[in-house]
Amino acid sequence: MASSAFGEIHYPRYGCGKGFEDLPFCNSRLPIADRVDDLVQRLRLEEKPLLMVARLAPLGNISRLGIPQYDWGANCIHGVQSRCGRGSDGKVRCPTSFAAPNLLGATFNESAWWTMGHIIGVELRSLWKQGKGENHPPTQLPPLGLDCWSPNINIVRDPRWGRNMETTSEDPFILSRFGVQVTKGLQEGKEDKGRLQAIVTLKHFAANELEGTWKGPGGPAEYPGTGMCPGRKCTRHTINVNISSYDLASSYLASFRSTVVEGGALGVMCSYNSINGYPSCANKWLLNEKLRKDWGFKGYVTGDSGAVADIYHQHWFAPSMEDAVAKAVEAGTDVQSSGWPSGHAWSTTNAEYLKYIPDLVRQGKLSEEALDEALRHTLTLRFRLGLFDDPASQPYEHLSPDIVRRSEHLAAALDSTEQGLVLLKNEKGTLPIPEGRKIAVIGPHAASRGELLGNYLGQICPGERQSFACVETIFEALSNLTQQVTTAPGLPGISSEVDPKILAEAVATAKAAEYIILALGLDTARIEKEGQDRHTVILPPGQLALLDAMIALKRPLTVVLVNGGMVAMTPVKEKADAIVEAWYPGFFGARAIARAVLGHSNRWGKLPVTIYDEHFTEQFDMLSFDMTKSPGRTYRYFTGQPLWPFGYGLSYTTFSLQILGSSSIKVSQAGGSAKVDVRLLNTGERAGDEVVMAYFSPKEGTLPAGCAATLLRKELFAFQRVALQPQISATLGFTLTAASFQVFTDAGDGVSYAGKYTVLLSTGSVDVTMDVEVEGSPQQPLVLQPWQAPAKTTSVVV
Incomplete structure (x- = not known):
């Protein structure tokens, strides 16, 4: 074990090293099933749970059998969420970062989705080989594993959900095709047809559609006992979602089924919530009957971080924590994701699998057969990744570090970003802006860098782990393509109220220009994110006031929207001359926007979601998971008049x-x-x-x-x-x-x-x-x- 830069620690990566070559499970000529069976029968009871916890570095190794630790759970939503590596020349190479999945859904391009999956998979292999850790604070970083906790293929049920930027669409077919293509691209590498390149982990299974704290359509408060969150606050940890068989089959499970059956996905993450009375990670029907028996799933299941503990602490589904662990293992949760062990630099809580499994087996409360079956699920994948074979004979071991962030990967990220911007309005040919015109870039997103990227980010720029200095702003991208571009923020921040002095500066800047580009929207720091839903679907009031100030200047006005969940933009639709829905456009977002509004590209996408008006929150209960209840959720059932319908999108041509x-x-x-x-x-x-x-x-x-x-x-x-x-x-x-x-x-x-x-x-x-x-x-x-x-x-x- 050796230390490296950024506090990372390097561990042995392959099993079956010197001194263990003659053990049957190390014989690569034997079928993998036989090798796994041989290894499982050699394990002692106390050793078994060490192989069933997601992040145990520096534990998780069994040195007497030559088994190294392995970290389950690298995040790869739209790029490998790791620290930067180094190329063969010693220069820093950071993982390629694509636009957020909500933009990728707007591309309606299956080949682009496969390409992103492949690039993530091959870069993960290279960064794993280099011993890189996830992009967390630099204290003994856990090393990457070769499984990605992605893609997120939960349906966009409600625009207020805080994680809409992580998934692609309100449509089950688009979600299915995205899941299938990302899975195939990531798992099935080009370099070694006999081994897995990496493993996907589909999340969140199932109906994980709530982040904040809710009391019906109102706001955060205690929710009265209704069987949904009886007598408690309704959060993603406590909610019991009541869903009909019709909605489960047609909306909430459809993308998972397709991605498993057609895509061959080998990992699934069970979610925090309960479904019809049963926590997802203790749900035999969901994880065993449906996933394994019905769909033929051959991979592993991990709980979301802390979900096993929620079975007892949040859902009150088990009389004790020990019983919750037994229910989870018997239902089919093969891996527990919890905090690091006590005393470790990354410790938050003890891993319940480590703490309780041995005694549960000794007391007859958990069968060792169920335990061994879980081990077979996880170990089979480690064998299929080649982690118990001679590394020298494996093509992946000889990948050049220069494959990370190679020019072809960057070109693919820019290409898909350009295809996912959606042109919603273009009155009087406002766009593209003619060459040589004076342009003012106004608004809280005019100078955004990290705010353009979405969430679940790897290290983007060399230097500090959260440095975004190398990300172009919209103003900079336009300035790099044309002359006479000026800028002013117009507001102190995304959510800020109007500051008269800052507003006056923006008005003066815009008044001196011939065209105005107003960059408005949301962010993942304060407005929408994991653990936080929105309680409104409109823009912050300060941004609406800035919009009115720009309208009053009577210049051709293009509004560029940066957001995850859709924004009800009735005043924008009425008052702006052109509107570009940019989602969270990612590392190349500003360049793609600049090229599009100047007419250097004409590769627009289509809406993968419905854009409702501002009355949405009055019509829909955030806690209702009924898709068909009037006025109906998503374009499939909605009977009202949207601002823009699913599938809409303009072009500069006809x-x-x-x-x-x-x-x-x-x-x-x-x-x-x-x-x-x-x-x-x-x-x-x-x-x-x-x-x-x-x-x-x-x-x-x-x-x-x-x-x-x-x-x-x-x-x-x-x-x-x-x-x-x-x-x-x-x-x-x-x-x-x-x-x-x-x-x-x-x-x-x-x-x-x-x-x-x-x-x-x-x-x-x-x-x-x-x-x-x-x-x-x-x-x-x-x-x-x-x-x-x-x-x-x-x-x-x-």
């Missing part, structure tokens, strides 16, 4: 869309498919990107009367993104099968009903429709995803 062939087709429940070709033509004078989205809507009479699915307005089932030069067209093919029209029964089964449907093909601006008939038995739907077990309290954990 497109036409035409169905080639018949606008009425048939598919059969018995099998087979039909292909629909559409012609997308760039009818404008600029090159540009466009997205074509395919939705279906069941026609009246197709679904059984009164079922929840009759409230479905439309459902996305395919999308394609394409770049086109002016006056050039592309033919896009969409394959339809009976499965394309899957809905869910009230019991949770995924089915396809015989009957008539409308298919909508849309760019968000141009729509074409066609009629589709699914042929088959009107009395017997085609069952595509049987629910297997009723999601009822009595059938979950006993």
Whole structure:
């Protein structure tokens, strides 16, 4: 064990070193299952929980068998959350940082999602090899592991949720495709087809949709006993979410199922909350019946940090902490994430698995078979990563440190950022701003650096771990591309009230310009973040006052919004000439924004969420997880009028869309498919990107009367993104099968009903429709995803 810069400590990384080569579990010619079984039977009872706690450095090693410690839980939401490494020339190379996932969702680009996953995976391998630690304060940093606690594929249920920036969409199909592609890119490396590159850990399983403290639609307060948080404050640790089988299957579990079944995800994190009376990390139905038996999951399950303790302390689901540990292990929580052990520099609490498991087994309260099964789940992955094979024979061991932050990785980050900005309004051709015009960049985000990046950050710049000096501001990025750019903040800070002197300076600066870019929005330090929801969906009052001051100048005004959860921007929509939704645009965000507003790029995305008006908080209870209850959550069920609908987004060019062939087709429940070709033509004078989205809507009479699915307005089932030069067209093919029209029964089964449907093909601006008939038995739907077990309290954990 050796120390390095930043207080990091280097540990042995591979097992089966000198003196252990002859042990059967070290024989790489044997099947991995046999090797794992041999190792498990050699472990002593007291040693077993050492391999079941997420962060135990410097513990977690079993020296008598040559097993090194291993740290579960590197975070990789949009880049490896680690310290910088060094290249072969000795220069600092920090991990590539992409835009926040809410922007990535707006790209509607599966190849971009795969690319990000691959870059994170290969950079993690290199940084792990270098012994880098996570980006925490520099006191004996725990080393990285090769599993990422990402992606976050929880649905965007409510814009007030503090972690909307971590996930991609309110749509289960987009979440599913994002999860599948990130998983494939991260786990399936190019360098070594026989071993895993790294491991994803899908989070948070399931329905983890609350961060703050709530009393219904009002605000933070004690929540009266209703069975949701009886007699206690409603937080992410205490809440019991009541969810129907329909909503579980169609909204909350859909992305997890797809990412496990199709993507092959090998890690899942169970969440803090309870579902229908049972804590997620003690839920046999969720972790065993659904995840492993129904979906065929072959990986490991970790609890979120402190979630095992919550089973006892917060949910009162077990009579003691010992019993909570037994319930967690037996339900399928293979790894506990808790604080570091007492006496360690990183200690917060004792790890309950270490403290209680041996005695639970001796007392017959926990079967050793369940314990060994958990060990097989975790150890199998360490073997598949090559951590018990000769490192010299592994391609990953020979990765150059120069692969971190290589130029191709940076180009991919910029490329995806440009594709995720959304142009919401562009009156009178305000954008792009003509060359040579005087531009004033005003607003609290005009000079933002770290505030553009979102959360869960690795070290971005050389030097201090939270230095953002190398991040361009929007003002700097524009100044680097054009002349005559000035700036003023307009406000003392993101959430500040108006300061008359600072406002007057901004007005004077803007008045001297020909165009104004007003950078407004939220941040992850004070307004929305892990552990903190918003209680409003509007901009801070000071920013609205600044907006009015800029409007009064009667200059062409472009508002750029920086945010995670959507902002109800009625006054912005009414008063601004152009609006750019920039999300948390990341390291290259300012450059992408500057290139877009100056017309150097025309690669806009589409809204992956609905933008509601300011009355949203009056209409929706933050504690209701019912997706269909009037007026309905997300574009799939919402019956009101949004400010901007899901899928909306403009461009500097125009497109036409035409169905080639018949606008009425048939598919059969018995099998087979039909292909629909559409012609997308760039009818404008600029090159540009466009997205074509395919939705279906069941026609009246197709679904059984009164079922929840009759409230479905439309459902996305395919999308394609394409770049086109002016006056050039592309033919896009969409394959339809009976499965394309899957809905869910009230019991949770995924089915396809015989009957008539409308298919909508849309760019968000141009729509074409066609009629589709699914042929088959009107009395017997085609069952595509049987629910297997009723999601009822009595059938979950006993």
